[in-house]
Amino acid sequence: MNQGGIGAPIDGEASVTGAQIAEVVTQQLEAMLSAGNYDGVKTLLKPVQPVDIAESIGNLPLILQALAFRLLSKNEAIEVYEYLDPAVQQSLLDRLRSGEVLELVERMSPDDRVRLFDELPAKVVRRLLAELSPDERRVTAELLGYEAETAGRLMTTEFIDLKEFHTAVEALKIVRRRAPYTETIYSLYVTDRERHLTGILSLRDLVTADPESRIGDVMTREVVNVQTDTDQEEVARAIQRYDFLALPVVDREKRLVGIVTVDDVIDVIEQEATRDIYAAGAVQAGDEDDYFQSNLFAVARRRVVWLVVLVLANGLTTKVIATNDDVLKQVVLLAAFIPLLIGTGGNVGAQSSTVVIRGLSTQRIQTLGLLKAVFRETIAGALLGLLMLLIVVPFAWWQGQGPLVGTAVGISLMCITTLAATAGASLPLLFHRMGLDPALMSAPFITTATDVAGVWIYLKTASWLLSSMAN
Template identity: 75%
Template sequence: MKQTKGAIAVSSSELVEMVSQQLQTLLIAGSYDAVKILLEPVQPVDIAEAIGSLPRTVQALAFRLLRKDEAIEVYEYLDASVQQTLLERLRSGEILELVEEMSPDDRVRLFDELPAKVVRRLLAELSPAERRITAQLLGYEAETAGRLMTTKFIDLKEFHSASQALAIVRCRARDTETVYSLYVTDRSRHLTGILSLRDLVTVDPDSSIADVMTREVVSVSTDTDQEEVARAIQRYDFLAVPVVDREQRLVGIVTVDDVIDVIEKEATRDLYAAGAVQAGDEDDYFQSNLFTIARRRVVWLLILLAANAGTSAVIASQQAVLKEIVLLSAFIPLLIGAGGNVGAQSSTVVIRGLSTKRIQNLGVWRAIWRESLAGLFLGLLLLIGVLPWAWQIGGSLLVGAAAGISLVAITTLAATAGAALPLLFDRMSLDPALMSAPFITTATDVVGVFIYLQTASWLLVHFRFH
């Protein structure tokens, strides 16, 4: 868990921009002592953002002017691309010292972004203890608790007294991620209990840890998905959650600051999927070149283009009815637009429900049924406004009836599909976000046009009025 210095401050884009501008001016002028004075009261996260906004040619110079302990903390806040740039520009000794002092979890995240050849070299140069810890974390599957956790935590024994435990906390506090949650293990490192620092400092110094600790411990395993870890911390308002292996031995903890990073990463991935954009490994979209941006978009656009060809095929197959009543074509955008919007709303609600696990409480079939009824109700409400207008503009009872009937059918179908398709993908262990607005809209376009023209054709054949 990254710590901040001094009083708690609210960072802002204006502050970072001001620091960045002054920092660049001072570096160009060679006023290095003034740079140190400028950065002294600034929080590490703001320093990292200011350095990241500098030209690459001066980033390493600014970073070298930081104190050793501050440089390590600032480095952990930097974007992956800036971290890699600094590794290329710093001397070998500086790099090794920097990587050696990083938190194990932050070091693993850095290694995930580096070429394999560079990772092997850095691993070989680490101290035996740090190499063993790093190799252990890298051995776990990506996006699991094992890969996300840190091994720097404080563990106590049941036979320790409160005064002994406080002495251990004082001794190890500087080298651990958090001191607010303390874990109790037996001689085989099995997790047996937990207590807070508040519990420890408020009991009698001679009290045994066994009498103070809570034995009902919420933990996650090393192979638990990182999203499940985030939900556990959110559900129980933890600052950290313990991670155990298959033998229930305590091997690490996941802290709340790492979970926030996970939530941001997952939200970015879902937003990209919702917009039919291929997400990269990191949220580096605005740092990507145009070729990469086009590559991320074109795959899904080609798929959607092929799907939209179905709409053209449906319209082409109904040339007879369109020739007889040309005005029918004027209402196609209105109907498929309404269907696409309703379907997008339903898919958004359901995908969010899956993310928060509230769909499970409601039930899959009940969720689909509720959205279907909502689509029907919305269609009837829209019908009240559309039917008189379509009748008046079209000057034909057929056009008004076809538009009105189709509108109700399309919105009901769109809401049902918008709810059912993400749930189907979730059941198939696929990302529900893939069944988001672009795909729901495309499917609704094809089916909506078919319903509309088939309805108009049926009315024309059976009633012969226009």
């Protein structure tokens, strides 16, 4: 991309990142719009990639966003609009004239239009649907009819399908004619008269084939596909596994109804990873808006639910300590090692849960086997406990000026790390088996559970040792 229209490279570097380009464009764009230099804006944006233009417009003050967007050519405006954040898209719909809005929505790709409609109020969606052309309205209603986060909702209906009886020359003519209106031309699909998917070939195969050869002779009949109700995570894994640029989607009768392209899958992977990270940190994922642009009340609301649960669960730790206060009264130094033990157990449990949840996400853990995975983490927890024991016990023995504290810490440390690793591995697997998101078994929850168990083990061990020494 020629960057001459957006200023010199930043800090003398030979190249700049997309974020840096957007930052420079935003600064120059705001200055030109404020000065009324609209011809300069058009010259500035001409060499810039649509995704960078979208980010730059999104960074502008609200009053300037619509003005900058109106200065784009029609074709460029459609492409830029699809890269805008949902909040900016909605803001522009409110600020643009109804005719501009209708043209914008009409010319969007069906899958991008559906994602926009998912963010809009139902009343606005009904109005826009009613104003679409019959063909676009039918396609949009069809996609909206599929369940959220499935292949049917994610797919686009803009693809090229051929027939087995077409020659390579005829097929190339079809590709040239339909290319401007399709999402991708690199994967071509073959269907029969009832639109059943019968084969696939790449554009490379078509171009290099003998001009008079039939498509049925050069296509591949074994086609990897997904159904309309396939979960979007499975679609993403299939594209990742086979390195596809697009994946065909069929209905229950095996008719080809759409394709999912790799750019949409990248968005899915980011979305699912964000949800898992939020869940692992005991934060409700909420809607698809930017977490850092949410107001503070929304941020607090998302965090408070799990925090209340964890506070109540931690109350059990207090209860365990209170019911064993006689042990602490006899040996006060025992209390000094409680944070060390529960902290170690919590960290080990969090590590095990992270490994297992990631293994489930990538499906690598199925290769090992679920029971073997739990056993492996249990052994790892025991080994970690042994290594920690070699460091902590001598110190505890020295601080306690005798065997009681050191022995209690050593036995408890081994038990706690083993238990924490087992719980951290097995609880996410249990959630997975129950059909729930394993990431919901978050690290804070596992940490809290191991805290309660760890304190109970530690104080009961110390009590047992005191009784043994007394006898």
